[in-house]
Amino acid sequence: MTTQTTPETTDPTVERTLVLVKPDGMRRGLAGEVLRRIEAKGYTLVAVELVHATPELLAQHYAEHVGKDFYQPLVDFMMSGPILAVAVEGQRVVEGFRSLAGATDGTLAAPGTIRGDLARSWGSKVMQNIVHGSDAPESGARELALWFPAL
Ligand code: DAT
Numbered sequence: 736m737t738t739q740t741t742p743e744t745t746d747p748t749v750e751r752t753l754v755l756v757k758p759d760g761m762r763r764g765l766a767g768e769v770l771r772r773i774e775a776k777g778y779t780l781v782a783v784e785l786v787h788a789t790p791e792l793l794a795q796h797y798a799e800h801v802g803k804d805f806y807q808p809l810v811d812f813m814m815s816g817p818i819l820a821v822a823v824e825g826q827r828v829v830e831g832f833r834s835l836a837g838a839t840d841g842t843l844a845a846p847g848t849i850r851g852d853l854a855r856s857w858g859s860k861v862m863q864n865i866v867h868g869s870d871a872p873e874s875g876a877r878e879l880a881l882w883f884p885a886l
């Protein structure tokens with residue numbers, strides 16, 4: 736009799752994403768709440784590190800936003816305090832964490848999501864939305880290489 740199960744290590748649906756608890760989340764003491772939700776969903780924490788971001792790191796991380804009018808305020812905000820960088824693994828975790836995080840604008844994010852439950856936005860506060868999550872598996876791999884070069 737042959738086994739039908741696929742070892743998790745060879746399962747292509749197992750992927751990794753980068754989660755950041757942004758400076759507003761850290762200031763408000765919400766790192767544990769974010770990690771709790773990730774773990775409760777069933778994902779695995781692979782690496783966790785407290786990071787003080789540099790302009791160089793943020794320019795690579797937010798390459799798609801360089802030159803936009805909110806870019807410099809975003810960099811200033813992301814350098815306003817420590818960030819908790821988290822490498823998270825699981826089946827379809829990239830889209831799964833985006834779903835846990837909710838929409839970018841905390842005012843509009845659905846209740847039940849991290850942003851919907853914990854973030855509000857008005858004026859320039861829209862960027863204070865607690866968390867970052869990679870938006871595609873390729874972004875996850877690219878961003879994890881920036882924040883966790885040894886991983
Ligand atoms: P997300 O973080 O949901 O992936 P994004 O990649 O479009 O959103 O933008 C990155 C961050 O930049 C976002 O979390 C908050 C900030 N941001 C996005 N659009 C903005 C805007 N129009 N004004 C101010 N900040 C903005």
Ligand code: MG
Nearest residue numbers: 867868869870
């Ligand atoms: Mg994004």
